[in-house]
Amino acid sequence: MSHERPREVRSLYGSDAPPAVQRASLTSGAVPVAVYGLGKMGLPLAAVLAETTGNVTGVDIDPAVVERVSAGESPVDGEPGLPELVSELVAAGDLRATSDPVAAASDASVHVVIVPTVLRGTDPDLSSLAAAVESIGAGLDPGDLVLVESTVPPGTCADVVEPTLAAESGLSTDAFGLAFCPERTKSGRALADIRGTHPKIVGGRDIESTRAARVVYEPVTSNDVLVAPDVTTAECVKVFEGVYRDVNIALANELARLADELAVDVNRAIDLANTQPFCDIHDPGVGVGGHCIPYYPFFLLSRLETPLPLTRRARGINDAMPSFAARTLVQELDERGVPADEARVLLLGLAYRPGVAETRKSPAGPLATVLSELGTTVYGTDPVLDESTAGEFDLTPVALEDVPELDLDGVVLVTAHPEFDGLDWGALEELVVVDGRDALDLSGTDHWVYTIGSGVTNG
Numbered sequence: 001m002s003h004e005r006p007r008e009v010r011s012l013y014g015s016d017a018p019p020a021v022q023r024a025s026l027t028s029g030a031v032p033v034a035v036y037g038l039g040k041m042g043l044p045l046a047a048v049l050a051e052t053t054g055n056v057t058g059v060d061i062d063p064a065v066v067e068r069v070s071a072g073e074s075p076v077d078g079e080p081g082l083p084e085l086v087s088e089l090v091a092a093g094d095l096r097a098t099s100d101p102v103a104a105a106s107d108a109s110v111h112v113v114i115v116p117t118v119l120r121g122t123d124p125d126l127s128s129l130a131a132a133v134e135s136i137g138a139g140l141d142p143g144d145l146v147l148v149e150s151t152v153p154p155g156t157c158a159d160v161v162e163p164t165l166a167a168e169s170g171l172s173t174d175a176f177g178l179a180f181c182p183e184r185t186k187s188g189r190a191l192a193d194i195r196g197t198h199p200k201i202v203g204g205r206d207i208e209s210t211r212a213a214r215v216v217y218e219p220v221t222s223n224d225v226l227v228a229p230d231v232t233t234a235e236c237v238k239v240f241e242g243v244y245r246d247v248n249i250a251l252a253n254e255l256a257r258l259a260d261e262l263a264v265d266v267n268r269a270i271d272l273a274n275t276q277p278f279c280d281i282h283d284p285g286v287g288v289g290g291h292c293i294p295y296y297p298f299f300l301l302s303r304l305e306t307p308l309p310l311t312r313r314a315r316g317i318n319d320a321m322p323s324f325a326a327r328t329l330v331q332e333l334d335e336r337g338v339p340a341d342e343a344r345v346l347l348l349g350l351a352y353r354p355g356v357a358e359t360r361k362s363p364a365g366p367l368a369t370v371l372s373e374l375g376t377t378v379y380g381t382d383p384v385l386d387e388s389t390a391g392e393f394d395l396t397p398v399a400l401e402d403v404p405e406l407d408l409d410g411v412v413l414v415t416a417h418p419e420f421d422g423l424d425w426g427a428l429e430e431l432v433v434v435d436g437r438d439a440l441d442l443s444g445t446d447h448w449v450y451t452i453g454s455g456v457t458n459g
Ligand SMILES: NC(=O)c1ccc[n+]([C@@H]2O[C@H](COP(=O)([O-])OP(=O)(O)OC[C@H]3O[C@@H](n4cnc5c(N)ncnc54)[C@H](O)[C@@H]3O)[C@@H](O)[C@H]2O)c1
Pocket: 036, 037, 038, 039, 040, 041, 042, 043, 059, 060, 061, 062, 065, 101, 114, 115, 116, 117, 128, 129, 131, 132, 149, 150, 151, 152, 183, 184, 185, 186, 187, 291, 292
């Protein structure tokens, strides 16, 4: 009896092999995959793709990242399961790393781009994306598929990625596939999110690109793969999610300002309003930080002619929250006879979100600056940051265990890390506290407490 070997394909775009053969080729490693960018999101993505296909080359321009991944180590901290997974995959030969993007691009037939788009001022800087795409173009073959996961301004795939790939490869645009497939992960949950917390969105430059992108992601996610009508719509999905969040939080912050005039606890009003299924007002707070939400509005604002007054105003409202917190603190200190230039104030939590060692756009930055400019002595403590990172701000970093030794007048809770639950507030001298996250219950202490959204909650 003769056993015919199942036909294998090496590339997916334009393949007329049966879907089962294409899927089996991907999951058996016959379709080589390259992932460009091995950062906080790129490495988890490369790992999940390697787990699915057994044949992934990760590319990074940082030689230290390549060296560590090649040694089976994870340079990314704070992602449960990632160190073990990288170690296993590298030992098995399923995941490799290189700093030679053109060699990786020549070997691979599926190329996944997950490099960052940062802002220069308020302008999106596409230089990392352009560099990665140029390298891919230099190694691009007919039948290859390029999948962009990096969040980008809508229009980037059509205006930048496709022409660059065509120019660098010398191929006509119908020889290769291109789809935008946004990363929908949250730091600290990357592996679980990539494996299927949310539906995966794919939007191809043409129907064939969308089809080929589905072949890649269907075995990766346990969730649905949803098709966007085109590549630019898929780009909008990710940016719109971020803008929605920013605008919604701005509404919450605006409503929070009513607490004093109306003498109501706006936080509780929001909680109760949200029991109606059509209402989902987010949480007011001391500000909106991180590497995503404060940036994405500018992916629209800086590139499009249509005025977007709501989006722009929301950014301004959220950016004004650190000053509001500082003003509230300084006013109360002043009423107690402690002028700003004699006050000693501690910022609790400098990272932008609990449990994530990231400080970009953290409200702690402007808060520390505003207070320092008033002559206040500012300290900061954060259990997830090392001293040099905490020292990036206009403040003196202190370890959490040394907080009781400080002779403080005021505290602002910026980020409610769970480690702060252990603070013995009763042992601290009477303080002015601004709770920027509706996270403290200091009833039973002598501290005067102003909670953003609730007003004076103790004192
Ligand atoms: N971090 C998140 O929570 C998150 C969530 C969703 C989406 N995203 C999106 O994912 C993308 C990547 O974000 P991240 O947090 O992983 O970034 P990161 O800053 O942690 O890592 C980026 C990596 O890319 C590398 N790099 C830069 N230019 C390169 C190039 N030309 N070729 C190869 N490697 C290059 C850098 O050396 C770095 O290791 C961004 O577009 C971001 O918007 C991030």
